[in-house]
Amino acid sequence: MNTNTQLSDSALISLYIAGKESAFEQLVNRHKNKVYTTIYLIVKDSYTAEDLLQDAFIKAIHTMKSGRYNEEGKFSSWICRIAHNLAIDHFRKEKRSPMITLEDGSNVFNNMSFSEDSAESLQIKEDTHARLRELIQTLPQTQREVLMMRHYAEMSFQEIADATGVSINTALGRMRYALINLRKKMLNNNIAYDKNLYSE
Amino acid sequence: MIKTSTQNELIQYVYNELADDACEQLELALTQDLELAESCSDLLMMQQLLDGAAKAPHQRAIDNILNYSKSLSLQS
Structure with a gap:
Protein backbone atom coordinates (compact mmCIF):
# COMPACT_ATOMS: atom_id res chain seq x y z
CA MET A 1 0.00 0.00 0.00
CA LEU A 102 12.89 12.08 -36.58
CA GLU A 103 10.70 10.09 -34.29
CA ASP A 104 8.64 7.02 -34.86
CA GLY A 105 6.34 8.21 -32.09
CA SER A 106 5.81 4.74 -30.71
CA ASN A 107 6.76 5.62 -27.15
CA VAL A 108 5.93 9.27 -27.01
CA PHE A 109 2.66 8.87 -25.18
CA ASN A 110 3.37 5.62 -23.43
CA ASN A 111 2.18 6.90 -20.08
CA MET A 112 -0.63 9.13 -21.20
CA SER A 113 -4.20 8.15 -21.55
CA PHE A 114 -6.04 8.96 -24.75
CA SER A 115 -8.38 6.02 -24.58
CA GLU A 116 -11.37 8.07 -25.68
CA ASP A 117 -9.72 9.29 -28.84
CA SER A 118 -10.03 7.80 -32.27
CA ALA A 119 -6.94 6.42 -33.95
CA GLU A 120 -6.98 9.38 -36.31
CA SER A 121 -7.11 12.06 -33.61
CA LEU A 122 -4.43 10.17 -31.67
CA GLN A 123 -2.19 10.28 -34.71
CA ILE A 124 -2.83 14.00 -35.18
CA LYS A 125 -1.94 14.67 -31.56
CA GLU A 126 1.18 12.56 -31.84
CA ASP A 127 2.30 14.32 -35.01
CA THR A 128 1.53 17.73 -33.54
CA HIS A 129 3.57 17.09 -30.41
CA ALA A 130 6.50 15.69 -32.39
CA ARG A 131 6.47 18.71 -34.70
CA LEU A 132 6.17 21.04 -31.74
CA ARG A 133 9.34 19.56 -30.22
CA GLU A 134 11.09 20.17 -33.53
CA LEU A 135 9.83 23.75 -33.65
CA ILE A 136 11.07 24.41 -30.11
CA GLN A 137 14.56 23.66 -31.45
CA THR A 138 14.20 26.40 -34.04
CA LEU A 139 13.50 29.16 -31.51
CA PRO A 140 16.26 31.66 -30.73
CA GLN A 141 18.42 30.28 -27.92
CA THR A 142 17.32 32.86 -25.33
CA GLN A 143 13.65 32.15 -25.97
CA ARG A 144 14.14 28.37 -25.97
CA GLU A 145 16.05 28.59 -22.70
CA VAL A 146 13.32 30.53 -20.90
CA LEU A 147 10.59 28.29 -22.30
CA MET A 148 12.36 25.14 -21.09
CA MET A 149 13.18 26.60 -17.70
CA ARG A 150 9.63 27.83 -17.07
CA HIS A 151 7.51 25.19 -18.69
CA TYR A 152 9.48 22.02 -18.11
CA ALA A 153 11.86 22.85 -15.24
CA GLU A 154 9.09 24.78 -13.44
CA MET A 155 11.38 27.63 -12.43
CA SER A 156 9.62 30.91 -11.63
CA PHE A 157 10.24 33.88 -13.90
CA GLN A 158 12.20 35.53 -11.09
CA GLU A 159 14.38 32.41 -10.72
CA ILE A 160 14.95 32.40 -14.48
CA ALA A 161 15.84 36.09 -14.44
CA ASP A 162 18.37 35.47 -11.64
CA ALA A 163 19.82 32.40 -13.37
CA THR A 164 20.22 34.10 -16.73
CA GLY A 165 21.27 37.54 -15.47
CA VAL A 166 18.38 39.52 -16.94
CA SER A 167 15.43 41.43 -15.50
CA ILE A 168 12.15 39.65 -14.87
CA ASN A 169 10.55 41.74 -17.61
CA THR A 170 13.15 40.49 -20.09
CA ALA A 171 12.49 36.91 -19.00
CA LEU A 172 8.74 37.47 -19.40
CA GLY A 173 9.26 39.08 -22.80
CA ARG A 174 11.36 36.16 -24.00
CA MET A 175 8.71 33.70 -22.87
CA ARG A 176 6.01 35.72 -24.58
CA TYR A 177 7.93 35.78 -27.85
CA ALA A 178 8.73 32.08 -27.53
CA LEU A 179 5.04 31.22 -27.28
CA ILE A 180 4.01 33.68 -30.00
CA ASN A 181 6.74 32.41 -32.32
CA LEU A 182 5.83 28.79 -31.70
CA ARG A 183 2.21 29.52 -32.52
CA LYS A 184 3.18 31.35 -35.72
CA LYS A 185 5.48 28.53 -36.76
CA MET A 186 2.72 26.01 -36.17
CA LEU A 187 0.28 27.99 -38.27
CA ASN A 188 2.89 28.56 -41.00
CA ASN A 189 3.63 24.86 -41.10
CA ASN A 190 -0.05 23.95 -41.23
CA ILE A 191 0.29 21.99 -38.04
CA ALA A 192 -2.97 21.01 -36.39
CA TYR A 193 -4.02 23.70 -34.00
CA ASP A 194 -7.56 22.66 -33.35
CA LYS A 195 -8.81 23.60 -29.90
CA ASN A 196 -11.36 20.81 -30.04
CA LEU A 197 -8.58 18.24 -30.25
CA TYR A 198 -7.11 19.36 -26.96
CA SER A 199 -10.14 20.14 -24.90
CA GLU A 200 -10.34 18.29 -21.58
CA MET B 1 -3.07 46.98 -29.26
CA ILE B 2 -2.24 45.32 -25.95
CA LYS B 3 0.36 47.11 -23.83
CA THR B 4 3.63 45.23 -23.23
CA SER B 5 3.12 45.41 -19.48
CA THR B 6 -0.30 43.80 -19.85
CA GLN B 7 1.13 41.11 -22.13
CA ASN B 8 3.75 40.32 -19.50
CA GLU B 9 1.04 40.14 -16.86
CA LEU B 10 -0.84 37.75 -19.09
CA ILE B 11 2.18 35.45 -19.18
CA GLN B 12 2.43 35.60 -15.38
CA TYR B 13 -1.31 34.95 -15.16
CA VAL B 14 -1.31 31.77 -17.24
CA TYR B 15 1.68 30.50 -15.23
CA ASN B 16 -0.01 31.35 -11.91
CA GLU B 17 2.59 33.92 -10.93
CA LEU B 18 0.46 37.04 -10.92
CA ALA B 19 -0.28 38.65 -7.55
CA ASP B 20 -3.90 38.35 -6.37
CA ASP B 21 -4.84 42.01 -6.80
CA ALA B 22 -3.32 42.18 -10.30
CA CYS B 23 -5.04 38.89 -11.06
CA GLU B 24 -8.45 40.35 -10.23
CA GLN B 25 -7.82 43.39 -12.42
CA LEU B 26 -6.67 41.26 -15.31
CA GLU B 27 -9.66 38.93 -15.03
CA LEU B 28 -11.97 41.94 -15.16
CA ALA B 29 -10.11 43.21 -18.24
CA LEU B 30 -10.46 39.79 -19.86
CA THR B 31 -14.24 40.10 -19.69
CA GLN B 32 -14.16 43.49 -21.40
CA ASP B 33 -11.36 43.20 -23.97
CA LEU B 34 -11.85 40.63 -26.71
CA GLU B 35 -8.30 40.98 -28.07
CA LEU B 36 -6.88 40.36 -24.61
CA ALA B 37 -9.19 37.38 -24.09
CA GLU B 38 -8.07 35.88 -27.42
CA SER B 39 -4.41 36.36 -26.49
CA CYS B 40 -5.05 34.61 -23.20
CA SER B 41 -6.81 31.77 -24.97
CA ASP B 42 -3.87 31.36 -27.39
CA LEU B 43 -1.38 31.26 -24.52
CA LEU B 44 -3.42 28.64 -22.68
CA MET B 45 -3.61 26.58 -25.87
CA MET B 46 0.16 26.73 -26.32
CA GLN B 47 0.61 25.72 -22.68
CA GLN B 48 -1.58 22.70 -23.23
CA LEU B 49 0.32 21.75 -26.37
CA LEU B 50 3.65 22.09 -24.57
CA ASP B 51 2.34 19.84 -21.79
CA GLY B 52 1.45 17.26 -24.40
CA ALA B 53 4.85 17.55 -26.04
CA ALA B 54 6.58 16.32 -22.88
CA LYS B 55 8.25 12.99 -23.48
CA ALA B 56 8.39 10.01 -21.16
CA PRO B 57 11.51 7.89 -20.65
CA HIS B 58 11.38 4.11 -20.91
CA GLN B 59 10.61 2.31 -17.69
CA ARG B 60 14.00 0.58 -17.80
CA ALA B 61 15.73 3.93 -17.21
CA ILE B 62 13.53 4.55 -14.17
CA ASP B 63 14.17 1.03 -12.88
CA ASN B 64 17.93 1.61 -13.18
CA ILE B 65 17.66 4.77 -11.06
CA LEU B 66 15.52 3.10 -8.39
CA ASN B 67 17.75 0.02 -8.29
CA TYR B 68 20.83 2.19 -7.92
CA SER B 69 19.28 3.99 -4.98
CA LYS B 70 18.29 0.69 -3.35
CA SER B 71 21.80 -0.71 -3.84
CA LEU B 72 23.24 2.27 -1.95
CA SER B 73 20.79 1.70 0.89
CA LEU B 74 21.83 -1.93 1.13
CA GLN B 75 25.50 -0.96 1.31
CA SER B 76 25.02 1.49 4.16
Missing part, protein backbone atom coordinates in the same frame (compact mmCIF):
# COMPACT_ATOMS: atom_id res chain seq x y z
CA ASN A 2 1.28 3.41 -0.85
CA THR A 3 0.66 6.21 1.63
CA ASN A 4 2.86 8.86 0.03
CA THR A 5 0.58 9.80 -2.87
CA GLN A 6 -0.35 13.28 -1.69
CA LEU A 7 2.88 14.18 0.08
CA SER A 8 4.86 17.24 -0.98
CA ASP A 9 8.26 16.89 -2.59
CA SER A 10 9.83 18.16 0.60
CA ALA A 11 8.10 15.50 2.69
CA LEU A 12 9.09 12.77 0.23
CA ILE A 13 12.71 13.90 0.37
CA SER A 14 12.69 13.77 4.16
CA LEU A 15 11.25 10.26 4.08
CA TYR A 16 13.80 9.20 1.49
CA ILE A 17 16.70 10.56 3.49
CA ALA A 18 15.29 8.65 6.47
CA GLY A 19 15.57 5.47 4.41
CA LYS A 20 12.18 5.04 2.76
CA GLU A 21 12.90 4.02 -0.81
CA SER A 22 9.24 4.15 -1.86
CA ALA A 23 9.29 7.91 -1.22
CA PHE A 24 12.07 8.27 -3.78
CA GLU A 25 10.11 6.21 -6.27
CA GLN A 26 7.21 8.67 -5.90
CA LEU A 27 9.57 11.57 -6.40
CA VAL A 28 11.11 10.08 -9.52
CA ASN A 29 7.76 9.20 -11.06
CA ARG A 30 6.42 12.67 -10.29
CA HIS A 31 9.26 14.47 -12.09
CA LYS A 32 10.70 12.01 -14.61
CA ASN A 33 8.87 13.38 -17.67
CA LYS A 34 9.80 17.00 -17.09
CA VAL A 35 13.43 16.10 -16.38
CA TYR A 36 13.57 13.82 -19.40
CA THR A 37 11.98 16.43 -21.67
CA THR A 38 14.38 19.11 -20.42
CA ILE A 39 17.29 16.88 -21.44
CA TYR A 40 15.74 15.61 -24.65
CA LEU A 41 15.12 19.11 -25.98
CA ILE A 42 18.85 19.77 -25.71
CA VAL A 43 20.43 16.48 -26.82
CA LYS A 44 17.65 15.44 -29.24
CA ASP A 45 18.39 11.75 -28.85
CA SER A 46 16.22 9.41 -26.77
CA TYR A 47 19.00 7.06 -25.69
CA THR A 48 21.38 9.85 -24.68
CA ALA A 49 18.54 11.59 -22.88
CA GLU A 50 17.80 8.44 -20.87
CA ASP A 51 21.47 8.06 -19.94
CA LEU A 52 21.61 11.66 -18.77
CA LEU A 53 18.32 11.29 -16.94
CA GLN A 54 19.88 8.48 -14.93
CA ASP A 55 23.01 10.57 -14.31
CA ALA A 56 20.90 13.47 -13.09
CA PHE A 57 18.96 11.38 -10.61
CA ILE A 58 22.13 9.60 -9.45
CA LYS A 59 23.64 12.99 -8.67
CA ALA A 60 20.48 13.85 -6.78
CA ILE A 61 20.64 10.55 -4.87
CA HIS A 62 24.21 11.23 -3.75
CA THR A 63 23.38 14.79 -2.73
CA MET A 64 20.33 13.77 -0.72
CA LYS A 65 21.87 10.68 0.88
CA SER A 66 24.97 12.60 1.92
CA GLY A 67 22.86 15.27 3.64
CA ARG A 68 23.94 18.03 1.25
CA TYR A 69 20.49 18.73 -0.18
CA ASN A 70 19.47 22.35 0.29
CA GLU A 71 15.75 22.55 0.96
CA GLU A 72 15.44 26.23 0.11
CA GLY A 73 14.45 25.77 -3.51
CA LYS A 74 11.93 23.56 -5.25
CA PHE A 75 13.03 19.99 -5.96
CA SER A 76 11.71 20.18 -9.53
CA SER A 77 13.78 23.28 -10.30
CA TRP A 78 16.85 21.74 -8.70
CA ILE A 79 16.70 18.39 -10.49
CA CYS A 80 15.87 20.05 -13.82
CA ARG A 81 18.84 22.37 -13.39
CA ILE A 82 21.12 19.38 -12.78
CA ALA A 83 19.65 17.76 -15.89
CA HIS A 84 20.00 20.93 -17.93
CA ASN A 85 23.67 21.30 -16.95
CA LEU A 86 24.44 17.66 -17.73
CA ALA A 87 22.77 17.98 -21.12
CA ILE A 88 24.68 21.16 -21.96
CA ASP A 89 27.96 19.55 -20.83
CA HIS A 90 27.24 16.53 -22.99
CA PHE A 91 26.39 18.72 -25.94
CA ARG A 92 29.64 20.65 -25.60
CA LYS A 93 31.74 17.50 -25.20
CA GLU A 94 30.20 15.90 -28.24
CA LYS A 95 30.62 19.13 -30.21
CA ARG A 96 27.68 18.14 -32.29
CA SER A 97 25.70 20.46 -34.43
CA PRO A 98 22.07 20.70 -33.46
CA MET A 99 20.26 17.92 -35.25
CA ILE A 100 16.58 17.14 -35.25
CA THR A 101 15.94 13.45 -34.85
Whole structure:
Protein backbone atom coordinates (compact mmCIF):
# COMPACT_ATOMS: atom_id res chain seq x y z
CA MET A 1 0.00 0.00 0.00
CA ASN A 2 1.28 3.41 -0.85
CA THR A 3 0.66 6.21 1.63
CA ASN A 4 2.86 8.86 0.03
CA THR A 5 0.58 9.80 -2.87
CA GLN A 6 -0.35 13.28 -1.69
CA LEU A 7 2.88 14.18 0.08
CA SER A 8 4.86 17.24 -0.98
CA ASP A 9 8.26 16.89 -2.59
CA SER A 10 9.83 18.16 0.60
CA ALA A 11 8.10 15.50 2.69
CA LEU A 12 9.09 12.77 0.23
CA ILE A 13 12.71 13.90 0.37
CA SER A 14 12.69 13.77 4.16
CA LEU A 15 11.25 10.26 4.08
CA TYR A 16 13.80 9.20 1.49
CA ILE A 17 16.70 10.56 3.49
CA ALA A 18 15.29 8.65 6.47
CA GLY A 19 15.57 5.47 4.41
CA LYS A 20 12.18 5.04 2.76
CA GLU A 21 12.90 4.02 -0.81
CA SER A 22 9.24 4.15 -1.86
CA ALA A 23 9.29 7.91 -1.22
CA PHE A 24 12.07 8.27 -3.78
CA GLU A 25 10.11 6.21 -6.27
CA GLN A 26 7.21 8.67 -5.90
CA LEU A 27 9.57 11.57 -6.40
CA VAL A 28 11.11 10.08 -9.52
CA ASN A 29 7.76 9.20 -11.06
CA ARG A 30 6.42 12.67 -10.29
CA HIS A 31 9.26 14.47 -12.09
CA LYS A 32 10.70 12.01 -14.61
CA ASN A 33 8.87 13.38 -17.67
CA LYS A 34 9.80 17.00 -17.09
CA VAL A 35 13.43 16.10 -16.38
CA TYR A 36 13.57 13.82 -19.40
CA THR A 37 11.98 16.43 -21.67
CA THR A 38 14.38 19.11 -20.42
CA ILE A 39 17.29 16.88 -21.44
CA TYR A 40 15.74 15.61 -24.65
CA LEU A 41 15.12 19.11 -25.98
CA ILE A 42 18.85 19.77 -25.71
CA VAL A 43 20.43 16.48 -26.82
CA LYS A 44 17.65 15.44 -29.24
CA ASP A 45 18.39 11.75 -28.85
CA SER A 46 16.22 9.41 -26.77
CA TYR A 47 19.00 7.06 -25.69
CA THR A 48 21.38 9.85 -24.68
CA ALA A 49 18.54 11.59 -22.88
CA GLU A 50 17.80 8.44 -20.87
CA ASP A 51 21.47 8.06 -19.94
CA LEU A 52 21.61 11.66 -18.77
CA LEU A 53 18.32 11.29 -16.94
CA GLN A 54 19.88 8.48 -14.93
CA ASP A 55 23.01 10.57 -14.31
CA ALA A 56 20.90 13.47 -13.09
CA PHE A 57 18.96 11.38 -10.61
CA ILE A 58 22.13 9.60 -9.45
CA LYS A 59 23.64 12.99 -8.67
CA ALA A 60 20.48 13.85 -6.78
CA ILE A 61 20.64 10.55 -4.87
CA HIS A 62 24.21 11.23 -3.75
CA THR A 63 23.38 14.79 -2.73
CA MET A 64 20.33 13.77 -0.72
CA LYS A 65 21.87 10.68 0.88
CA SER A 66 24.97 12.60 1.92
CA GLY A 67 22.86 15.27 3.64
CA ARG A 68 23.94 18.03 1.25
CA TYR A 69 20.49 18.73 -0.18
CA ASN A 70 19.47 22.35 0.29
CA GLU A 71 15.75 22.55 0.96
CA GLU A 72 15.44 26.23 0.11
CA GLY A 73 14.45 25.77 -3.51
CA LYS A 74 11.93 23.56 -5.25
CA PHE A 75 13.03 19.99 -5.96
CA SER A 76 11.71 20.18 -9.53
CA SER A 77 13.78 23.28 -10.30
CA TRP A 78 16.85 21.74 -8.70
CA ILE A 79 16.70 18.39 -10.49
CA CYS A 80 15.87 20.05 -13.82
CA ARG A 81 18.84 22.37 -13.39
CA ILE A 82 21.12 19.38 -12.78
CA ALA A 83 19.65 17.76 -15.89
CA HIS A 84 20.00 20.93 -17.93
CA ASN A 85 23.67 21.30 -16.95
CA LEU A 86 24.44 17.66 -17.73
CA ALA A 87 22.77 17.98 -21.12
CA ILE A 88 24.68 21.16 -21.96
CA ASP A 89 27.96 19.55 -20.83
CA HIS A 90 27.24 16.53 -22.99
CA PHE A 91 26.39 18.72 -25.94
CA ARG A 92 29.64 20.65 -25.60
CA LYS A 93 31.74 17.50 -25.20
CA GLU A 94 30.20 15.90 -28.24
CA LYS A 95 30.62 19.13 -30.21
CA ARG A 96 27.68 18.14 -32.29
CA SER A 97 25.70 20.46 -34.43
CA PRO A 98 22.07 20.70 -33.46
CA MET A 99 20.26 17.92 -35.25
CA ILE A 100 16.58 17.14 -35.25
CA THR A 101 15.94 13.45 -34.85
CA LEU A 102 12.89 12.08 -36.58
CA GLU A 103 10.70 10.09 -34.29
CA ASP A 104 8.64 7.02 -34.86
CA GLY A 105 6.34 8.21 -32.09
CA SER A 106 5.81 4.74 -30.71
CA ASN A 107 6.76 5.62 -27.15
CA VAL A 108 5.93 9.27 -27.01
CA PHE A 109 2.66 8.87 -25.18
CA ASN A 110 3.37 5.62 -23.43
CA ASN A 111 2.18 6.90 -20.08
CA MET A 112 -0.63 9.13 -21.20
CA SER A 113 -4.20 8.15 -21.55
CA PHE A 114 -6.04 8.96 -24.75
CA SER A 115 -8.38 6.02 -24.58
CA GLU A 116 -11.37 8.07 -25.68
CA ASP A 117 -9.72 9.29 -28.84
CA SER A 118 -10.03 7.80 -32.27
CA ALA A 119 -6.94 6.42 -33.95
CA GLU A 120 -6.98 9.38 -36.31
CA SER A 121 -7.11 12.06 -33.61
CA LEU A 122 -4.43 10.17 -31.67
CA GLN A 123 -2.19 10.28 -34.71
CA ILE A 124 -2.83 14.00 -35.18
CA LYS A 125 -1.94 14.67 -31.56
CA GLU A 126 1.18 12.56 -31.84
CA ASP A 127 2.30 14.32 -35.01
CA THR A 128 1.53 17.73 -33.54
CA HIS A 129 3.57 17.09 -30.41
CA ALA A 130 6.50 15.69 -32.39
CA ARG A 131 6.47 18.71 -34.70
CA LEU A 132 6.17 21.04 -31.74
CA ARG A 133 9.34 19.56 -30.22
CA GLU A 134 11.09 20.17 -33.53
CA LEU A 135 9.83 23.75 -33.65
CA ILE A 136 11.07 24.41 -30.11
CA GLN A 137 14.56 23.66 -31.45
CA THR A 138 14.20 26.40 -34.04
CA LEU A 139 13.50 29.16 -31.51
CA PRO A 140 16.26 31.66 -30.73
CA GLN A 141 18.42 30.28 -27.92
CA THR A 142 17.32 32.86 -25.33
CA GLN A 143 13.65 32.15 -25.97
CA ARG A 144 14.14 28.37 -25.97
CA GLU A 145 16.05 28.59 -22.70
CA VAL A 146 13.32 30.53 -20.90
CA LEU A 147 10.59 28.29 -22.30
CA MET A 148 12.36 25.14 -21.09
CA MET A 149 13.18 26.60 -17.70
CA ARG A 150 9.63 27.83 -17.07
CA HIS A 151 7.51 25.19 -18.69
CA TYR A 152 9.48 22.02 -18.11
CA ALA A 153 11.86 22.85 -15.24
CA GLU A 154 9.09 24.78 -13.44
CA MET A 155 11.38 27.63 -12.43
CA SER A 156 9.62 30.91 -11.63
CA PHE A 157 10.24 33.88 -13.90
CA GLN A 158 12.20 35.53 -11.09
CA GLU A 159 14.38 32.41 -10.72
CA ILE A 160 14.95 32.40 -14.48
CA ALA A 161 15.84 36.09 -14.44
CA ASP A 162 18.37 35.47 -11.64
CA ALA A 163 19.82 32.40 -13.37
CA THR A 164 20.22 34.10 -16.73
CA GLY A 165 21.27 37.54 -15.47
CA VAL A 166 18.38 39.52 -16.94
CA SER A 167 15.43 41.43 -15.50
CA ILE A 168 12.15 39.65 -14.87
CA ASN A 169 10.55 41.74 -17.61
CA THR A 170 13.15 40.49 -20.09
CA ALA A 171 12.49 36.91 -19.00
CA LEU A 172 8.74 37.47 -19.40
CA GLY A 173 9.26 39.08 -22.80
CA ARG A 174 11.36 36.16 -24.00
CA MET A 175 8.71 33.70 -22.87
CA ARG A 176 6.01 35.72 -24.58
CA TYR A 177 7.93 35.78 -27.85
CA ALA A 178 8.73 32.08 -27.53
CA LEU A 179 5.04 31.22 -27.28
CA ILE A 180 4.01 33.68 -30.00
CA ASN A 181 6.74 32.41 -32.32
CA LEU A 182 5.83 28.79 -31.70
CA ARG A 183 2.21 29.52 -32.52
CA LYS A 184 3.18 31.35 -35.72
CA LYS A 185 5.48 28.53 -36.76
CA MET A 186 2.72 26.01 -36.17
CA LEU A 187 0.28 27.99 -38.27
CA ASN A 188 2.89 28.56 -41.00
CA ASN A 189 3.63 24.86 -41.10
CA ASN A 190 -0.05 23.95 -41.23
CA ILE A 191 0.29 21.99 -38.04
CA ALA A 192 -2.97 21.01 -36.39
CA TYR A 193 -4.02 23.70 -34.00
CA ASP A 194 -7.56 22.66 -33.35
CA LYS A 195 -8.81 23.60 -29.90
CA ASN A 196 -11.36 20.81 -30.04
CA LEU A 197 -8.58 18.24 -30.25
CA TYR A 198 -7.11 19.36 -26.96
CA SER A 199 -10.14 20.14 -24.90
CA GLU A 200 -10.34 18.29 -21.58
CA MET B 1 -3.07 46.98 -29.26
CA ILE B 2 -2.24 45.32 -25.95
CA LYS B 3 0.36 47.11 -23.83
CA THR B 4 3.63 45.23 -23.23
CA SER B 5 3.12 45.41 -19.48
CA THR B 6 -0.30 43.80 -19.85
CA GLN B 7 1.13 41.11 -22.13
CA ASN B 8 3.75 40.32 -19.50
CA GLU B 9 1.04 40.14 -16.86
CA LEU B 10 -0.84 37.75 -19.09
CA ILE B 11 2.18 35.45 -19.18
CA GLN B 12 2.43 35.60 -15.38
CA TYR B 13 -1.31 34.95 -15.16
CA VAL B 14 -1.31 31.77 -17.24
CA TYR B 15 1.68 30.50 -15.23
CA ASN B 16 -0.01 31.35 -11.91
CA GLU B 17 2.59 33.92 -10.93
CA LEU B 18 0.46 37.04 -10.92
CA ALA B 19 -0.28 38.65 -7.55
CA ASP B 20 -3.90 38.35 -6.37
CA ASP B 21 -4.84 42.01 -6.80
CA ALA B 22 -3.32 42.18 -10.30
CA CYS B 23 -5.04 38.89 -11.06
CA GLU B 24 -8.45 40.35 -10.23
CA GLN B 25 -7.82 43.39 -12.42
CA LEU B 26 -6.67 41.26 -15.31
CA GLU B 27 -9.66 38.93 -15.03
CA LEU B 28 -11.97 41.94 -15.16
CA ALA B 29 -10.11 43.21 -18.24
CA LEU B 30 -10.46 39.79 -19.86
CA THR B 31 -14.24 40.10 -19.69
CA GLN B 32 -14.16 43.49 -21.40
CA ASP B 33 -11.36 43.20 -23.97
CA LEU B 34 -11.85 40.63 -26.71
CA GLU B 35 -8.30 40.98 -28.07
CA LEU B 36 -6.88 40.36 -24.61
CA ALA B 37 -9.19 37.38 -24.09
CA GLU B 38 -8.07 35.88 -27.42
CA SER B 39 -4.41 36.36 -26.49
CA CYS B 40 -5.05 34.61 -23.20
CA SER B 41 -6.81 31.77 -24.97
CA ASP B 42 -3.87 31.36 -27.39
CA LEU B 43 -1.38 31.26 -24.52
CA LEU B 44 -3.42 28.64 -22.68
CA MET B 45 -3.61 26.58 -25.87
CA MET B 46 0.16 26.73 -26.32
CA GLN B 47 0.61 25.72 -22.68
CA GLN B 48 -1.58 22.70 -23.23
CA LEU B 49 0.32 21.75 -26.37
CA LEU B 50 3.65 22.09 -24.57
CA ASP B 51 2.34 19.84 -21.79
CA GLY B 52 1.45 17.26 -24.40
CA ALA B 53 4.85 17.55 -26.04
CA ALA B 54 6.58 16.32 -22.88
CA LYS B 55 8.25 12.99 -23.48
CA ALA B 56 8.39 10.01 -21.16
CA PRO B 57 11.51 7.89 -20.65
CA HIS B 58 11.38 4.11 -20.91
CA GLN B 59 10.61 2.31 -17.69
CA ARG B 60 14.00 0.58 -17.80
CA ALA B 61 15.73 3.93 -17.21
CA ILE B 62 13.53 4.55 -14.17
CA ASP B 63 14.17 1.03 -12.88
CA ASN B 64 17.93 1.61 -13.18
CA ILE B 65 17.66 4.77 -11.06
CA LEU B 66 15.52 3.10 -8.39
CA ASN B 67 17.75 0.02 -8.29
CA TYR B 68 20.83 2.19 -7.92
CA SER B 69 19.28 3.99 -4.98
CA LYS B 70 18.29 0.69 -3.35
CA SER B 71 21.80 -0.71 -3.84
CA LEU B 72 23.24 2.27 -1.95
CA SER B 73 20.79 1.70 0.89
CA LEU B 74 21.83 -1.93 1.13
CA GLN B 75 25.50 -0.96 1.31
CA SER B 76 25.02 1.49 4.16
